[in-house]
Amino acid sequence: MTETVGEWVAAARRIAVLTGAGISAESGVPTFRDAQTGLWAKFRPEDLATEDAFRARPSVVWDWYLSRREMIGRVAPNAGHLALAAFQARHPGRLTLITQNVDGLHQRAGSEGVLALHGNIFEDKWLDPPRACCRLEAAVPGSPPHCPQCGNRLRPAVVWFGEMLAQDVLAAAERASQACDLMLVIGTSGVVYPAAGLARSVPRGAKVVVINPEPTELDDAAHAVLRGKAAELLPDLLRI
Numbered sequence: 407m408t409e410t411v412g413e414w415v416a417a418a419r420r421i422a423v424l425t426g427a428g429i430s431a432e433s434g435v436p437t438f439r440d441a442q443t444g445l446w447a448k449f450r451p452e453d454l455a456t457e458d459a460f461r462a463r464p465s466v467v468w469d470w471y472l473s474r475r476e477m478i479g480r481v482a483p484n485a486g487h488l489a490l491a492a493f494q495a496r497h498p499g500r501l502t503l504i505t506q507n508v509d510g511l512h513q514r515a516g517s518e519g520v521l522a523l524h525g526n527i528f529e530d531k532w533l534d535p536p537r538a539c540c541r542l543e544a545a546v547p548g549s550p551p552h553c554p555q556c557g558n559r560l561r562p563a564v565v566w567f568g569e570m571l572a573q574d575v576l577a578a579a580e581r582a583s584q585a586c587d588l589m590l591v592i593g594t595s596g597v598v599y600p601a602a603g604l605a606r607s608v609p610r611g612a613k614v615v616v617i618n619p620e621p622t623e624l625d626d627a628a629h630a631v632l633r634g635k636a637a638e639l640l641p642d643l644l645r646i
């Protein structure tokens with residue numbers, strides 16, 4: 407099946423790629439399925455990644471993001487990230503990279519125009535609409551940092567569950583999905599929407615390929631399923 411998918415890659419004029427936490431697993435970034443460790447062992451990620459959780463336990467959630475930032479800062483893009491970036495460099499404008507990951511490893515691997523559906527874990531924004539007094543550089547350090555005048559708190563600039571995605575990023579991802587003739591769905595369980603829905607919005611005749619060592623919620627939408635790890639399969643698959 408890998409050969410056939412290799413032929414689809416060679417023949418494809420517009421490739422859309424949707425990635426999830428699995429592509430960063432071989433870099434050492436735990437997936438959302440992986441058990442949480444430390445202070446957060448008793449929480450499910452989707453219970454921490456919400457505005458309600460942040461308002462209820464601001465320091466617990468803030469420190470969770472700090473620990474993820476520190477961990478991501480210690481790792482590097484792997485052969486899967488690098489293979490996608492190299493393909494984009496060799497074939498400009500032929501591959502659109504859509505990711506659910508907030509870790510920035512695709513961007514660090516050199517990928518251009520990454521559509522980061524769920525934001526960037528290394529950026530901050532104000533929890534409540536900022537007032538004239540809310541200046542990022544003047545935020546009082548703390549867990550989380552806050553505005554010295556009004557107390558407004560900083561939060562990570564990621565999309566939390568129950569929050570809308572950035573409409574311009576989502577629209578660009580939908581355009582790429584609806585215009586592709588091949589979609590590679592790499593390292594995602596296909597559980598979170600609207601991201602997972604992109605794999606079901608490809609045009610008639612386009613091929614969908616799932617790359618994942620485990621069964622996913624999107625296998626039924628796939629024309630081919632490659633049971634393996636991203637950093638092991640992508641370098642050969644994207645060698646052209």
Ligand code: BV8
Nearest residue numbers: 426427428437438439506567568569593594595598599636
């Ligand atoms: C919204 C940022 C409008 C934060 C994240 C329709 C149906 C059902 C539910 C909904 C629906 N529409 C909306 C919802 C609700 C919700 C949702 O989808 N819930 C799920 C849990 C059922 N969606 C939302 O809330 C979205 N917003 O819809 O707004 C709205 C607004 C108000 C009210 C209604 C609607 C916002 C979703 C975004 C949330 N933020 N991240 C942060 O990171 O802290 S989501 C986060 O979790 C990730 O970004 C990612 O998207 C998801 C985790 O999924 P994966 O990446 O797939 O990772 P996972 O661990 O699950 O799986 C890893 C996979 O890798 C596995 O399959 C494994 O086998 C594989 N793997 C492991 N090793 C490897 C590998 N693969 C390859 N190689 C390897 N080496």
